[in-house]
Amino acid sequence: MISDATLADHGHPKPGFIRTYIFSLDHKMIARQYLILGLIFLMVAGLFAVLIRAHQVNPGRPLLVVGNMLTKVAGQAMTGDVYNSLFTNHGAMMIFFAITPIVIGAFGNFIIPLQVGAGDMAFPKLNMMSFWVIFLGAVLIVASFFMPNGSAAGGWTAYPPLSSGKDASGSAYLLGRGPLLWILAIALAGTSSLMGSINYIATMLNMRAKGMTLMRVPLVTWGLFYTAVLNVLWVPVVAVALFQVFLDRALDANFFVPAMGGQPLLYQHLFWGFGHPEVYILILPVWGLVGDLLSVFSRKPAFGYKLTVLSMGSIVALSQVVWGHHMFTSGMSPVLGNWFVLLTITISVPTAVFFLNWLATLWRGAIRLTVPMLFSLGVVFVFAIGGLTGLFNALQTFDIHVHDTYFVVAHFHYTLAASVLFGAFAGIYYWFPKMFGRTMNRTLGTLHFAFSFIFMNCVFMPMFVVGIGSHMRRIVDWTKYEYLGELRPLIEFMGIAAVALGLAQLLFVFNFLYSVFFGKRAEQNPWQATSLEWVAPTPIPHGNFIEPPVVYCGPHEFSNPGVTERDWIMQTEDTGVTQS
Amino acid sequence: MYPKNISAHGGEVDHLFNLAFLLTGITLLLIVGIMLWILIVYRGRPGRRAHYSHGTSKGALILTAVVAVVVFVGLDVTLAIEDHHAYKIMYGTRPKDPVVVQVFAKQFEWHFRYVGTDGVFGTADDIYSLGELTVPLNKPVLLRMRSADVVHSLFLPYMRRKQDVLPGQTVELRFTATQTTEQARAERSDPNYHSEISTIAGWFRFRGENTERLDWFSVNKPEDDEDDHHSKKAPVSLLPDPKAFDFEIACAELCGANHARMRGVLTVRSEKKYEAWVAEQSKLAQSDEAPEINDIWIGWTIAPPVTTGSNAVEPKESS
Numbered sequence: 001m002i003s004d005a006t007l008a009d010h011g012h013p014k015p016g017f018i019r020t021y022i023f024s025l026d027h028k029m030i031a032r033q034y035l036i037l038g039l040i041f042l043m044v045a046g047l048f049a050v051l052i053r054a055h056q057v058n059p060g061r062p063l064l065v066v067g068n069m070l071t072k073v074a075g076q077a078m079t080g081d082v083y084n085s086l087f088t089n090h091g092a093m094m095i096f097f098a099i100t101p102i103v104i105g106a107f108g109n110f111i112i113p114l115q116v117g118a119g120d121m122a123f124p125k126l127n128m129m130s131f132w133v134i135f136l137g138a139v140l141i142v143a144s145f146f147m148p149n150g151s152a153a154g155g156w157t158a159y160p161p162l163s164s165g166k167d168a169s170g171s172a173y174l175l176g177r178g179p180l181l182w183i184l185a186i187a188l189a190g191t192s193s194l195m196g197s198i199n200y201i202a203t204m205l206n207m208r209a210k211g212m213t214l215m216r217v218p219l220v221t222w223g224l225f226y227t228a229v230l231n232v233l234w235v236p237v238v239a240v241a242l243f244q245v246f247l248d249r250a251l252d253a254n255f256f257v258p259a260m261g262g263q264p265l266l267y268q269h270l271f272w273g274f275g276h277p278e279v280y281i282l283i284l285p286v287w288g289l290v291g292d293l294l295s296v297f298s299r300k301p302a303f304g305y306k307l308t309v310l311s312m313g314s315i316v317a318l319s320q321v322v323w324g325h326h327m328f329t330s331g332m333s334p335v336l337g338n339w340f341v342l343l344t345i346t347i348s349v350p351t352a353v354f355f356l357n358w359l360a361t362l363w364r365g366a367i368r369l370t371v372p373m374l375f376s377l378g379v380v381f382v383f384a385i386g387g388l389t390g391l392f393n394a395l396q397t398f399d400i401h402v403h404d405t406y407f408v409v410a411h412f413h414y415t416l417a418a419s420v421l422f423g424a425f426a427g428i429y430y431w432f433p434k435m436f437g438r439t440m441n442r443t444l445g446t447l448h449f450a451f452s453f454i455f456m457n458c459v460f461m462p463m464f465v466v467g468i469g470s471h472m473r474r475i476v477d478w479t480k481y482e483y484l485g486e487l488r489p490l491i492e493f494m495g496i497a498a499v500a501l502g503l504a505q506l507l508f509v510f511n512f513l514y515s516v517f518f519g520k521r522a523e524q525n526p527w528q529a530t531s532l533e534w535v536a537p538t539p540i541p542h543g544n545f546i547e548p549p550v551v552y553c554g555p556h557e558f559s560n561p562g563v564t565e566r567d568w569i570m571q572t573e574d575t576g577v578t579q580s
Numbered sequence: 581m582y583p584k585n586i587s588a589h590g591g592e593v594d595h596l597f598n599l600a601f602l603l604t605g606i607t608l609l610l611i612v613g614i615m616l617w618i619l620i621v622y623r624g625r626p627g628r629r630a631h632y633s634h635g636t637s638k639g640a641l642i643l644t645a646v647v648a649v650v651v652f653v654g655l656d657v658t659l660a661i662e663d664h665h666a667y668k669i670m671y672g673t674r675p676k677d678p679v680v681v682q683v684f685a686k687q688f689e690w691h692f693r694y695v696g697t698d699g700v701f702g703t704a705d706d707i708y709s710l711g712e713l714t715v716p717l718n719k720p721v722l723l724r725m726r727s728a729d730v731v732h733s734l735f736l737p738y739m740r741r742k743q744d745v746l747p748g749q750t751v752e753l754r755f756t757a758t759q760t761t762e763q764a765r766a767e768r769s770d771p772n773y774h775s776e777i778s779t780i781a782g783w784f785r786f787r788g789e790n791t792e793r794l795d796w797f798s799v800n801k802p803e804d805d806e807d808d809h810h811s812k813k814a815p816v817s818l819l820p821d822p823k824a825f826d827f828e829i830a831c832a833e834l835c836g837a838n839h840a841r842m843r844g845v846l847t848v849r850s851e852k853k854y855e856a857w858v859a860e861q862s863k864l865a866q867s868d869e870a871p872e873i874n875d876i877w878i879g880w881t882i883a884p885p886v887t888t889g890s891n892a893v894e895p896k897e898s899s
Contacts, residue, residue, distance in 0.1 A: 054797040061798035075799070080837035155834050161747060162730040162835060173687075173730060173836055258748025264731060265746055299624070303635030307644060329733060329744045329832075331751050334667060341663060345656045352651040353644055357635065359614055360643075364631035366624040377615070384611045388604040391655065395663035397670055398596045401581075401740045404733060404832040462784060468597070469582040469777050470737035472832050475840040482820040483583045483737065483828055486777050489785035492794045499797070559630040567629060579634055 023132075025124040027109045028540060030131050032435060034105030035428070037131075037138060038098050043509070045093035046502060048086050053459070053498035055083070056491055059477040083476035084153035085178075089141070091156030092182065095282070096189040097138050099416070102424045103285050104193070104231075105134070108200055108224045110435060114533035114540070115221045117209025117549040122202035130195035137188030140181045149176030152183070155474060157271060160256035160264050164248035172249065180249060183242050190235045197228035197235075204228075209532070211551030215309075216571065216580065218531045218555040219302060220427075222309050223288025226316045230277045230284075233320070238274035241267050265330060272323040280319040282416060284312060286423030287354060290376045292555065293426055294358055296529045297373035298365025299567050301556040301580070304357040311350035318347050328399045337396045344394040351387050355380070366559070366567075370527070371445035375426035378453050379419050386414030389464065404474075407467025413460050422452070425508070432512075433526050437539040438519030444511040451504035458497035462490040530568050531555045554580025582777035583737055586764070586827070586848070588718075588756035590740030592666035599662055603655055670741070671754075675720035678754065681713065683725040684876045685732035685745045688838040690829060691876055696862035701880075705862040708873055713829060714847045716854035717760050723753040728876055733833035736846065742832050757848040761826060764848075768822035 024030055051070070055063055060077050062068065070078050070086075109127065113120050121127045144151040153174055154163035162173050172179075204225045208217070244267065247253035254260035256267055295302040302308065324332060324340035358380055367373070389411040393399050402408060425448075432440050469487045471478060478484045478491070525534040532551070536544050549572050557569035562577025569575055581594045622630075633640075682701060684691040692713050696705035715721045725734060727747040734753060735742040743753040759767075767773060787794070829844030849857055864870060 058793050058795060058798040058800075060793075061795070061800055064797055064799055067799050080840055084834065084837060084839070153837070159731055159833070165730065167687075167729060263748065265749075298622070298630055300630040301632065301634045303633070304640060304644060305634065306636070329742050330746070331744060331749070334671065337667075338664060341660055345660055346652070348656055349648050349652050352647055355611060356644060356647050359611070359618065360635055360640070362615070362618045362622065364633075365618075365622050366628055366630040367619060367622055368624045369619075377619070380615060381612060384608055388608055391604055391659060392597070392600045395596055395600065395659055395666075397663050397666040398593055398600070400742060401593045401737075403742060404735070465777070465780055470735075472735060472830050474834045477840050480840060480843055481828055481830060482825070485820055486582070486775050486781055489781045493784040493786070495794075495797065556634075559632045561632055579636075 025128050027113050027121045030127055031106045031110035033131050034101040038101030041093050041097035045090050045098055048090040050498050050502040052086055053495045057495035059479055080476045081153055085151050088152050088155050096186055099282055099420055104227055107427050112200055112203050112221050115218050115531050117212050117532050118207035119543045121199045122207055123199050126195050127199050130192045133188050134192035137185040141185035144178040144181035147176050147178040150178050152179040160245055160267050164245040164256050183246050187239055187242055190239050193231045194235050197231040200224055200228035209549045209551055216554045219288035219291035223285040226312055227281045227284045230281045234274040234277045237270055241270035268327055272326040276323040277319045282420050286420050289423055289427055290379050293372050293376040294361045295556045297368045297370055298362050299558045300361055300365040303360035307353055308357050311353040314350045325394055328396050329403045341394055341396050372426045372430035374449040375422045378422045382414050382418035386419055402467055405467040406463050406471045409473055410460050410463035410467055418456050433522030434533055436516050437522055438515050439522045440515040441511050444507050448507040455497050455501035459494050459501055462494050466490050528568050530557055530570050532571055535570055535572050553578035585740055586757055586759040587739040588758050589670045592669050593740040596662055596666050600659055678720040678722035680722045683723050686728040687836050688842040690844040697859055704866050707861040707865055712845045715757055717848055717850050720756045725751050730835045731833050732831050732835050735830045735832035738827045744833055760848045760850050765823055765825045768825050
């Protein structure tokens with residue numbers, strides 16, 4: 001089914017400034033809006049992370065420059081309430097306001113209609129609303145910092161009774177309106193995700209161009225589709241959990257008040273019921289993107305495309321029944337624990353299939369080390385580490401010891417901060433020419449990759465050692481514990497590496513901003529790729545394609561021996577020699 | 581793993597780590613090694629075309645199946661079985677006649693109560709302690725824990741165990757200590773002593789001896805301030821005094837602004853010394869110098885213990 005939206009210039013007058021740039025119905029403009037929002041929060045939440053690690057180098061003293069902004073008493077070191085608020089918002093902002101807007105909001109919005117050959121998303125008005133809803137959420141989470149008692153400080157996980165309850169004298173454990181605003185902000189982010197997900201699913205299933213079968217859709221769109229499915233199923237669950245916390249706080253409900261029959265453990269089940277699929281929500285688009293980019297820059301078809309799609313699907317299924325591995329210390333029955341161990345550990349099988357397919361795509365290829373390719377290869381490396389350390393955490397007995405230590409923090413930063421973020425960078429460098437009509441500087445991009453890769457590993461590899469050293473999480477001052485003193489060299493090293501990692505991102509910021517305004521104009525298909533977004537002209541007109549595309553082959557037709565003057569075949573070319 | 585395990589079965593965790601590290605380490609080396617080799621051998625060169633294959637041949641499918649089976653059996657099943665085995669050893673038994681200690685977690689303190697010489701909770705000779713858990717050597721200990729307010733988690737790094745303490749429930753944790761505090765102090769006073777992590781930590785040390793704080797990112801007090809032991813030129817070495825060594829307890833679930841201060845001490849005494857301690861503390865508790873009992877303990881009383889068949893003797897509790 002192709003709507004009239006496929007045809008460019010379908011006869012309405014050119015919209016004004018506000019309709020074009022602010023309240024746009026065009027998926028490409030909405031994507032850019034998501035990208036800017038996401039990049040801003042990436043910098044803010046990233047700054048919080050640098051502050052956290054720099055503070056840990058010398059926890060008894062205030063930080064340089066910003067130290068006095070972070071304490072009530074001048075010259076005093078950061079106190080627990082401020083520190084707790086820093087890591088709480090580092091987590092919440094990174095997940096809901098940085099990574100989700102970039103990898104799901106920006107990439108999904110920009111790429112899905114283009115790659116399936118549609119003129120826009122299925123529901124443009126809903127799409128526009130989804131951005132403004134998360135924008136409102138972003139305003140609220142920033143506002144939470146200006147409340148008298150500060151923002152939320154219960155961890156991004158916000159376990160009750162800490163986040164919801166009151167002590168014997170009737171004052172809340174976490175004072176003030178900040179936590180309420182924080183909860184509302186996340187609820188709005190979730191609502192935005194739901195709206196977007198409806199669009200992604202409908203567009204993927206109903207608006208594919210003629211000849212674009214499901215098995216010819218690029219892997220990144222498959223990843224985004226799966227992400228949308230998980231979102232639709234599980235965001236409502238976390239909304240319920242947060243809503244219960246909200247009601248306990250604001251209206252003295254008793255969901256999590258044991259004396260009145262409430263059960264704090266219920267929150268953990270609801271939260272992690274969402275929380276585990278959430279981490280796959282964040283990484284599925286990256287898995288798809290890496291699959292596509294390794295193919296483009298090896299000039300070879302993606303090895304085992306169907307099996308990759310199937311593996312991603314099986315992980316979608318498995319991810320929904322493993323949430324208990326976040327709760328091994330909660331006192332669950334060992335029988336239940338055994339099931340969670342087995343199901344969690346089984347996820348390594350489809351993951352191994354991806355790795356095989358990625359390596360086999362590269363094998364016997366003709367590899368081009370462009371900046372998107374460097375980041376994709378980086379993902380393969382850091383996700384290998386992140387995924388393999390997931391195996392440790394899946395083991396109940398081992399996990400009971402490392403739960404709430406830095407071992408877990410290192411694991412999820414390898415899979416999130418390293419893998420998903422590198423995937424986000426890969427996508428930004430890759431689609432920048434199409435999004436903004438200009439090219440980013442390759443030298444700066446290569447340096448950005450090199451420094452990010454080195455310093456990312458320098459921060460998080462020692463963190464595994466620190467976790468094995470039984471260093472607890474979320475501790476404002478580790479020097480209170482004598483046994484942690486031995487870990488000092490590691491902690492100092494991580495602090496320096498974190499500051500360096502933060503500084504390295506300036507290379508990207510400068511490159512991005514400069515290139516948006518002054519970069520060299522991009523050609524239509526600078527990477528010599530084959531999917532439909534590169535069929536569209538640069539800059540992409542309203543309606544995307546000059547005429548509705550007709551698709552004759554899959555998205556990875558590289559180095560086909562039947563075509564000799566080029567090593568790629570666009571999806572819209574009818575050559576008769578393709579196998580997909 | 582660090583710190584050194586001093587529990588009877590905590591070594592299972594170390595064993596699991598070693599096994600998982602070996603298996604995943606081999607896997608990582610394979611993946612990275614193959615990737616680097618490919619990047620060198622198959623880098624793009626002018627005139628060389630990539631090999632066109634979608635990976636749908638029978639050989640490819642067989643390879644995929646082999647990899648899937650090897651990963652499932654060699655990694656997943658192997659580790660799951662070892663984990664199940666370790667779990668049974670560490671958590672699967674209920675030793676008879678454990679030493680029972682009641683634990684109350686509260687923002688931001690650990691309270692402990694011991695039965696005292698009469699062996700019954702809720703009597704005048706009960707021993708109360710704020711922040712110090714005292715247990716005998718080589719005897720099974722059973723902690724019964726409650727929380728007064730939010731979710732806490734008792735973390736015993738030296739026992740390789742932790743247990744979340746949820747308000748509204750009584751949770752249990754069992755362990756057996758295999759080294760006394762005195763023995764630990766003697767061990768660490770040996771000039772040849774090296775902790776399990778000192779070698780790796782040493783690789784990351786880039787500035788001399790570990791006696792000064794790194795002050796690159798912080799505002800530091802003038803060097804002449806000797807009272808503040810956080811200042812750079814602290815008169816006290818940052819390495820702890822082995823003769824004052826104590827096993828430490830931590831809270832491992834964010835519980836509020838002072839979560840980091842919720843530290844406790846685990847003291848292990850030899851059986852004789854433990855009995856002497858119990859006798860002495862019970863007498864003190866019944867004397868006039870006994871401190872006020874904290875309000876927390878009101879309502880958590882115990883009826884006389886009941887024996888039920890082959891199960892361990894466990895005091896019945898009310899409220």
